[in-house]
Amino acid sequence: MQEQTGREIQPADGRLGVLLVGLGAVSTTTIAGVESIRTGRKRPIGSLTQMNTIRLGKRTDDRVPLIKEFVPLADLDDLVFGAWDPIPDDAYESARVCGVLRSEDIEPIADFLKSIKPMPAVFDKKYVKKLDGTNVKSGESKYELGEQLRADIRRFKTDHDCARLVIVWCASTEIFLQPTQEHASLASFEQAMRDNADAIAPSMIYAWAALKEGVPFANGAPNLTVDMAAMLELARENRVPVCGKDFKTGQTLMKTILAPGLKTRMLGLNGWFSTNILGNRDGEVLDDPESFKTKEESKLGVLEHILQPEMYPDLYGNMYHKVRINYYPPRGDNKEGWDNLDIFGWMDYKMQIKIDFLCRDSILAAPIVLDLALFLDLAQRSGLHGIQEWLSFYFKSPQVAPGLYPEHDIFIQHWKLKNTLRWLVGEEQITHLGVEYYD
């Protein structure tokens, strides 16, 4: 029997503060997009919370509301944006420098963008080698820096009269770090903050401050950040929802769309080579081998988990997967990604698939930031806390509880997201048993 009572969901009354760590390409594209939608200039393309419908009951019932009419989400007019960045440019200046959006889309909302000035960041060049910043906090210890962030969060909430807050990490990718004993419990983490231990990266200090303040936190980069026992302990203690890691855009998005299709047809794969050129600041940061390593780990896991070579050794046992990222300034934010797939079919005959994706990373990432902010807020108002696996849909490297493997198949992720919404409201979950997948 399916539970059909639903959860008690607090209404989305009042303003929702969306604090973005990093005010670069993704953040400014998100903010400018939301303001352009609010002022009727643009449509929210790519956003499930704004455009997607959800089927309820039987196909013959003809009940297909928009998601935003089905669950109580914050209204776009109630969103207030804030940010931290070591570079002091306001959102207008940053949007111009990042070069994602055209002047004709920036100028009509220039005053609004200029009003968003970044708060001084917790930043340390040790963790993002290719970046320099002047708008940076100073403090005796990482613990003290964390307390300064907590004060920022509280001040923002009061100054902007927010009922609730969410925080999304949209800052640069940090160097590759693995969990150590400093991350194993909240007590050891906080001691390591006081000791200024190298194991504590800036992104973790933001996550700690958010969770201490009871603010939901999403991690859009592949850094460890909230993916550790200490943070989960804090999230549990303060009943805060979290999710990560690394927004699923560009080549990985294509991979998680295509790979499930090949597997569904039981077609074999010998190799998948992905390379791209991009020339924005993210590309420059990823030009550092230590930051690239963090990204590479995040991108490589996807195929293994979707194709399950251990279950299908004939088809995927000898798969060679390679991912390259090349910093190439002339392209700016307009990345070009090439994929070559060597596949094989009936009687082992070989075939190839080539993809040339002229994509715009931040255009793909911005609706993800918006959806995560709205869904995390919904999760908190619904009393959910800890890792929000139903939001895996948005991530390259979805965070899961220890011992579980992540689900990468975008269609399963989408199904899980919608079923979670149905479950929240007490609607019957759709299993597609005996029916086609039509919603």
Ligand SMILES: NC(=O)c1ccc[n+]([C@@H]2O[C@H](COP(=O)([O-])OP(=O)(O)OC[C@H]3O[C@@H](n4cnc5c(N)ncnc54)[C@H](O)[C@@H]3O)[C@@H](O)[C@H]2O)c1
């Ligand atoms: N664009 C995409 O499609 C996409 C997809 C997946 C993940 N990401 C990740 O999202 C992040 C943002 O991407 P972007 O294209 O906006 O990059 P960006 O370089 O344009 O912006 C990142 C901003 O973060 C700031 N920053 C760095 N360290 C900081 C800190 N400690 N505190 C506050 N701010 C800090 C930088 O100064 C910069 O302004 C990157 O980590 C990127 O890897 C982006």
